[in-house]
Amino acid sequence: GEDVEQSLFLSVREGDSSVINCTYTDSSSTYLYWYKQEPGAGLQLLTYIFSNMDMKQDQRLTVLLNKKDKHLSLRIADTQTGDSAIYFCAERAGGYQKVTFGTGTKLQVIP
Amino acid sequence: NAGVTQTPKFQVLKTGQSMTLQCAQDMNHEYMSWYRQDPGMGLRLIHYSVGAGITDQGEVPNGYNVSRSTTEDFPLRLLSAAPSQTSVYFCASSYADRVINEQFFGPGTRLTVL
Numbered sequence: 001g002e003d004v005e006q007s008l009f010l011s012v013r014e015g016d017s018s019v020i021n022c023t024y025t026d027s028s029s030t031y032l033y034w035y036k037q038e039p040g041a042g043l044q045l046l047t048y049i050f051s052n053m054d055m056k057q058d059q060r061l062t063v064l065l066n067k068k069d070k071h072l073s074l075r076i077a078d079t080q081t082g083d084s085a086i087y088f089c090a091e092r093a094g095g096y097q098k099v100t101f102g103t104g105t106k107l108q109v110i111p
Numbered sequence: 112n113a114g115v116t117q118t119p120k121f122q123v124l125k126t127g128q129s130m131t132l133q134c135a136q137d138m139n140h141e142y143m144s145w146y147r148q149d150p151g152m153g154l155r156l157i158h159y160s161v162g163a164g165i166t167d168q169g170e171v172p173n174g175y176n177v178s179r180s181t182t183e184d185f186p187l188r189l190l191s192a193a194p195s196q197t198s199v200y201f202c203a204s205s206y207a208d209r210v211i212n213e214q215f216f217g218p219g220t221r222l223t224v225l
Contacts, residue, residue: 008151031212042115042201042216043154088153092212099214101146101154 004102011108018076020105022089029091037086084109117217124192132187134202141207143185147198192224
């Protein structure tokens, strides 16, 4: 079945760039998502990328997709303390109900 | 719009007790789902529904029941609680026919089974 892997923890200094990585196994993935979970809250969609794209930029966020290696990354430029959260990578293959979430990466931003 | 609401926020149960976690959405979404979140395991799909009267099993359905009598509500029932069901439970909803298929999540229910 599908498997989505992320490292569990990342610590960066305020103002630096953060890079959160994700690998997935399903080569038929059509959409890949990044969700953000703030403490005590549910997940919110941060950004997404279609599988036929290599890169997507949205203000401080850059998503890179290497389909050959099944590797997705999220880069946050000028990381702020408000970016401290858990970031989930997710992939969708086929029907809308087939969304598989990764384990989540907890980003800690040090002032 | 209230979005996706869940009650209760916190619950403590004893082994063997039953209870229902409530979920409601006011966005007229066809698709609703229940996930559990456990440390180091991400979100795992328990059950989902593609419309009123239609439900199906996800990745970890054992010990849970669902029903979808209306578009708005999707309750999750724990039949006989076990310590392994200690977790944070999230309900989510989305449109069924949109390209991006963004899921909207509730704030979660933190359940402890003693």
